[in-house]
Amino acid sequence: MTPTFTDPAARRRWDVYFSEVDRLLARADADAAELRGDLEAHVVDSMAASSGVSESERLDAALSRLGRPIDYLRPLLADELIERGTLTYSPITIARGLSHAVMAGSRWAVIGFAFGLGYLLLAIFTAMALLKPLWGEHVGVFRYADGTISAGIVAQSDGARELLGFWSIPIALLLAAVLYVALTKGLRTIRRRH
Structure with a gap:
């Protein structure tokens, strides 16, 4: 035409x-x-x-x-990429879809931001599992002398007792896998409703 x-x-x-x-x-x-x-x-x-x-x-x-094409095509791209990513469980496709959703400022912006935070938490669990063998004194679940507990990747672990040891690796990987499946299925369900 x-x-x-x-x-x-x-x-x-x-x-x-x-x-x-x-x-x-x-x-x-x-x-x-x-x-x-x-x-x-x-x-x-x-x-x-x-x-x-x-x-x-x-x-x-x-x-x-x-x-501008990006302004009216971004919501379409977000919807397509999120659909494809949730069907294939492709983290890169899901991330691209969520980034387009947030940038579009559409109804997906808040949903995309919330799910983005969930996927960030998943990335932290994965990083914990990968870093534990290399940087064990700063990765895990720690109890300090004053009774406070910290979990994750910590800068200071002086005087703290690591509670899980290398068990934090399979626990972190299990949490990451469960969170990934739950987030992806939740995203697929929300996408179908809208």
Whole structure:
């Protein structure tokens, strides 16, 4: 549906705009060709509705009304990536989807931020399991002389007694696995409801 432009500047503006659309749509599972066709038709119709100005000005006005591709495609990308990530349990895809959700500022922003914190906690458990053999005196569950307890990765463990020893590795890995499955299933359930 690409119009035939007589103004080379308008053609370049069209190409730049829709190359950004293509780049963003390449990240989603959505039918990119169909969505791009709908967007092109919308811009052409919007240009036809404007009269009495140059081709370049009509294109600029139509693209301004539509907005930046990232602004209206980011919620779509978030939804697609979260769906794909929760089905495949791919942490990278889920992280990308949540980042798009938070950046979009949509209804997913708060949900994305909350689940992002949950996945951060999961990363801490995993880091604890990996760091325990290397930095054992700072990783684990510690009881200090005054009776306070600290868990995780601590800067100071002087005078503290480590309560779990190397048992903290399988416990941290188990907590990470359970949290990952629970968060991913919860994210999938919330996505289906919305």
